[in-house]
Amino acid sequence: MIVGKVSSVVLLVNVLWLLRTESYVSSTKIECIPLKLCPLAMKLIKTKPYAPETIEFLRYSHCGFDGQEPKVWCTLFLFCKTPDSRNGICKNIRECDSFMEYMENVNRRDPVVKKYLKEYRCSTDHDPEIRVCCPDEGKVISDFSSNDLHERFSNSFPDADLEECGKQSSDYKIVGGTNAYLDEYPWLALLKYVNRNVIQYACAGSLINEHYVLTAAHCVDPVIIKQKLLGKLQSVILGEYDTRNETDCIYQKYGQDCADPPQEFPANDYVMHPNYDSSSMINDIAIIRLDRKVVFSDYVQPVCLPSINFNLRGNETFTISGWGRTETAKRSPIKKKTTVPYVDQERCDKNNGRRRLNNRQICVGTGNGVDSCFGDSGGPLMLDVKTGSGRFATYAVGMVSYGYGRICGSFPGVYTFLPPYREWIDKQIR
Numbered sequence: 001m002i003v004g005k006v007s008s009v010v011l012l013v014n015v016l017w018l019l020r021t022e023s024y025v026s027s028t029k030i031e032c033i034p035l036k037l038c039p040l041a042m043k044l045i046k047t048k049p050y051a052p053e054t055i056e057f058l059r060y061s062h063c064g065f066d067g068q069e070p071k072v073w074c075t076l077f078l079f080c081k082t083p084d085s086r087n088g089i090c091k092n093i094r095e096c097d098s099f100m101e102y103m104e105n106v107n108r109r110d111p112v113v114k115k116y117l118k119e120y121r122c123s124t125d126h127d128p129e130i131r132v133c134c135p136d137e138g139k140v141i142s143d144f145s146s147n148d149l150h151e152r153f154s155n156s157f158p159d160a161d162l163e164e165c166g167k168q169s170s171d172y173k174i175v176g177g178t179n180a181y182l183d184e185y186p187w188l189a190l191l192k193y194v195n196r197n198v199i200q201y202a203c204a205g206s207l208i209n210e211h212y213v214l215t216a217a218h219c220v221d222p223v224i225i226k227q228k229l230l231g232k233l234q235s236v237i238l239g240e241y242d243t244r245n246e247t248d249c250i251y252q253k254y255g256q257d258c259a260d261p262p263q264e265f266p267a268n269d270y271v272m273h274p275n276y277d278s279s280s281m282i283n284d285i286a287i288i289r290l291d292r293k294v295v296f297s298d299y300v301q302p303v304c305l306p307s308i309n310f311n312l313r314g315n316e317t318f319t320i321s322g323w324g325r326t327e328t329a330k331r332s333p334i335k336k337k338t339t340v341p342y343v344d345q346e347r348c349d350k351n352n353g354r355r356r357l358n359n360r361q362i363c364v365g366t367g368n369g370v371d372s373c374f375g376d377s378g379g380p381l382m383l384d385v386k387t388g389s390g391r392f393a394t395y396a397v398g399m400v401s402y403g404y405g406r407i408c409g410s411f412p413g414v415y416t417f418l419p420p421y422r423e424w425i426d427k428q429i430r
Helices: 008-018 039-047 052-061 097-103 111-118 146-153 222-227 345-351 419-428
Strands: 030-034 062-066 069-075 079-081 087-092 131-135 188-195 198-207 212-215 232-238 249-252 255-258 263-266 269-272 286-289 317-322 336-343 361-364 380-386 392-402 413-417
Touching (some): 030 062, 039 052, 052 062, 052 069, 188 212, 198 392, 212 392, 317 392, 345 361, 361 392, 413 419
Antiparallel strands (some): 030 069, 079 087, 188 198, 188 232, 198 212, 212 286, 232 263, 249 255, 269 286, 317 380, 336 361, 361 413, 392 413
16 A cells, blocks of 8 residues: 655654664765764853753763773764665755655565664664665655565565565474474475486575575585485476375365475575585585566565574574475475474584584484484574564574484484574675
């Protein structure tokens, strides 16, 4: 729905709410400097010395002393870049007429529009005024519609605080696991291989936005694929549940619940980490680019990715899901799930022979018969995390890499730890 004309007061309140988080244009430099060198602070002191906003700014922006001189966090540069890479001036939101005018004509509830507008902000929550990067050309965006914004920013990562990732509508290989529900883990991807017209499902992956799926490097490595007699990686399937059916349904007392048909994409365009080593399984990570946009639904959604600074406490219990080997079958036709605990690195290293885990790998599972197995490689190691909005979202903090021994579940498994790879992942999707 396109929002019509509203009063300037109501519009301003809505805009301030959209921009309430601590985000600011990356090209704006904010440093801890002596108070007398900060133009914004000195202007407030001279014009409104006892005003509440001045007192609040000085209290929250204080960051130390230079001798006897107090220091504050200060925006040093007024010049900035808009989200669409135009030059702008960082100014009070009330002074940027083009921004306010644009806000009257967009759907401010659209998550992509929200994300775009938040990127205009060039002040922090500690500043006494909300400022945005007002473009020199005089227009925020000339003739963009919501569809244009989706097209332009579809490669950005979904925002957990905006409920764009890690969500599922479900109420409810995995050795020792149980069947997942029809719409559980809607980001789970299934990799399809074909060898002389024989179809095999030998790996999994995670949907991370409208165009990309994250998986293990050894799942796309031609040498490994040839060694395992898998033939060729043909496609990526999203929204799959039971590989035996064209349409998946679950029958209950009140009737049947059927999923949308799976979405299948060619797997021709992928990139492995440049430092991937198939012998040590270090940097076992790859990204597959899909040839078209994914259609999101209850059965296909992106998972959230952790930031580069994300750390584990060491007492987490994770969830894993996939179509890998079970106790009774080479492959499970139905998506399975189970939970596994974090294990310290020392215990893993005892089983690892000459290999030793580095800080880009983690060990999971106690060896009690519950683990990921053959066919689950590349699938996500999932953890529910509370977001800034107060809800829980599912994050892929790791990815199935390899295990020990011939019997799955007899030892802990090794997973690629994703936070150290965020910078590399970001570069691949630009």
